[in-house]
Amino acid sequence: MGDVIMDATKNLVNNDFADIMLNRHSYRKFKSDVKISREEISEMLEEATTAPSACNLQSWHFVVCDNAEGKEKAHSVMMPFNYPQTDSSSVVIFILGDTQSHYKYRDVWNKACDNGQITPEERDKVFKTFLPLYEHADRQFLEKDATIDGGIIAMQLMLIARAHGYEANPMSGYNFDQVAPTFGLDGERFIPVTAIAIGKPDGDYTKSVRYPVNEITDFM
Numbered sequence: 001m002g003d004v005i006m007d008a009t010k011n012l013v014n015n016d017f018a019d020i021m022l023n024r025h026s027y028r029k030f031k032s033d034v035k036i037s038r039e040e041i042s043e044m045l046e047e048a049t050t051a052p053s054a055c056n057l058q059s060w061h062f063v064v065c066d067n068a069e070g071k072e073k074a075h076s077v078m079m080p081f082n083y084p085q086t087d088s089s090s091v092v093i094f095i096l097g098d099t100q101s102h103y104k105y106r107d108v109w110n111k112a113c114d115n116g117q118i119t120p121e122e123r124d125k126v127f128k129t130f131l132p133l134y135e136h137a138d139r140q141f142l143e144k145d146a147t148i149d150g151g152i153i154a155m156q157l158m159l160i161a162r163a164h165g166y167e168a169n170p171m172s173g174y175n176f177d178q179v180a181p182t183f184g185l186d187g188e189r190f191i192p193v194t195a196i197a198i199g200k201p202d203g204d205y206t207k208s209v210r211y212p213v214n215e216i217t218d219f220m
């Protein structure tokens with residue numbers, strides 16, 4: 001598996017890429033007696049963090065709600081149409097964007113340099129090129145950047161969940177302003193991107209349609 005950063009395959013029950021991607025659907029009711037261990041949740045998150053991010057800033061943060069207390073908090077911010085999947089899923093994972101990820105940006109590149117993955121000159125070039133972009137960025141830029149990173153890892157997490165034999169439902173139908181205070185996070189720093197309910201489905205999914213590619217694509 002190339003230079004993958006972890007022993008990731010232990011709980012992968014499905015390694016069929018076409019099936020994982022093309023047969024993914026939003027399930028909105030789960031078997032509420034199914035528990036996913038924190039070890040496996042952490043594995044899924046670690047696998048998800050192989051996602052790309054702008055300048056490798058990894059501007060994401062997770063809040064995992066997998067017990068009664070966490071589920072109650074998740075429920076309290078949700079819009080009512082998301083109660084069934086929130087309450088019945090094994091876990092709801094909120095993905096937040098970290099607008100201050102550049103504060104520790106040096107660490108990741110120093111580590112790559114220490115590992116011999118890049119030279120000190122390459123590292124310093126990264127610092128000179130990208131750090132000023134973020135240090136001088138306005139709020140809108142930082143929020144957008146963190147939202148894109150969060151969206152990309154959210155998709156990866158949904159696919160990883162399928163590879164572990166679960167189904168998922170992304171949810172943005174919740175009170176965004178309540179998320180940080182409810183989970184005791186700094187709302188200036190962390191902005192909600194989406195929440196993902198994961199579990200073993202109870203019942204079927206609702207079939208959805210897509211626009212034809214020629215309606216949504218311009219070839220230049």
Ligand SMILES: Cc1cc2nc3c(=O)[nH]c(=O)nc-3n(C[C@H](O)[C@H](O)[C@H](O)COP(=O)(O)O)c2cc1C
Pocket residue numbers: 024025026027028081082169170171172173174194205206208
């Ligand atoms: C950013 C985002 C937010 C979503 N929010 C919700 C939500 O709050 N509640 C819900 O039931 N589904 C939500 N969905 C799921 C969509 O309704 C679903 O992906 C779409 O209808 C296509 O169906 P499919 O996922 O089965 O392919 C969301 C999906 C995305 C990507």
